[in-house]
Amino acid sequence: MKISLKTLLFLVFHFINLSFVFGAWNTNDYLKREHSLVKPYQASGISIPFWDFTGSVMITNNYIRLTPDLQSKSGAVWNNVPCHVKNWELQVHFKVYGKGKDLFGDGMAIWYTKQPLTSGSVFGSLDFFHGLGIFLDTYANQNGPHNHGHPYLSAMVNNGSLHYDHDRDGTHTELAGCEAKFRNSEHETHLSIRYENDVLTVSTDIEGKSAWEECFTVKGVRLPTGYFFGSSATTGDLSDNHDIISMRLYELEVSDEKEEDRSNIAPAAAFFAPPRDHVDDPPPPMSGTKLYLIIVCALLGLCVCIIGGVMVFQRSQDSNRKRLY
Ligand SMILES: [Ca+2]
Secondary structure: OOOOHHHHHHHHHHHHHHHHHHHHHOOOOEEOHHHOEOOOOOOEOOEEOOEEEEEOOEEOOOOEEEEOOOOOOEEEEEEOOOEOOOOEEEEEEEEEEOOOOOOOOOEEEEEEEOOOOOEEEEOOEOOOOEEEEEEEEOOOOOOOOOOOOOOEEEEEEEEOOOOOOHHHOOOOOOOEEEEOOOOOOOOOEEEEEEEEOOEEEEEEEOOOOOOOEEEEEEOOEEOOOOEEEEEEEEOOOOOOEEEEEEEEEEEOOOOOOOOOOOOOOOOEEOOOOOOOOOOOOOOOOOOHHHHHHHHHHHHHHHHHHHHHHHHHHHHHHHHHHHHHO
């Protein structure tokens, strides 16, 4: 059978294309069962091997609900096996949805930290944490002019000294971030967090394309081994269902791996997003009464000036007349 050059090129091109699409999905790297959370969840009784739960978590056959679409709920799932893998990729299949059309919140976080199972103010988990937090923020707390829209995905590396500022949506401590319309999506929503040779890459697959789209890449991220993976979510006045369907951890095969004991280093990042200006919210428009009072005062002031001016003028006229006589 003769194959023309054109046909051959066509086939090669499609082979590369297909291997790229599937390569992005079916990683050849090793799935680490002890750090993964996959269906069926309940292997024995009510407990799930290697995973702990706190707060409002509800486990069903098809998803793990961190919070229901109700106010003031917090829940978290935590892997209870410390991770000694140095280069890894965590793929999270999740779903955030709810009844709210315009108002919903607050969001969820994916963690690689020293302190699992510790509830707190950062999407239901500890502030001033040690490690890495990936935030899926659905509610814009900062109402003023704003550098990004919501829902918003961002990363933060903390050595225990930094505070996640909810009022500013954490923009002043983020390494990087991107807008991602994952809420109430008609497609399945996936997130990939890849940590390879100190490079952190966060990608999404939220448009039903079965391929990763890069959200951001940050170099110079140093994370210790021996921390724990987890996910937490919270609702306040506003709410949403925050569900985890699966978390899969792959060990990456990295060829020229430097031999370095990472068990005792402090989490650190070389590059942060440039600090954004603190932009105050615009002053509220002046009320009608306030405007009326200002006009009245201005008119009164004008009258006083005119009357005063007239009196001074009359007096000077009088003295001129006296001098004439
Ligand atoms: Ca927020």
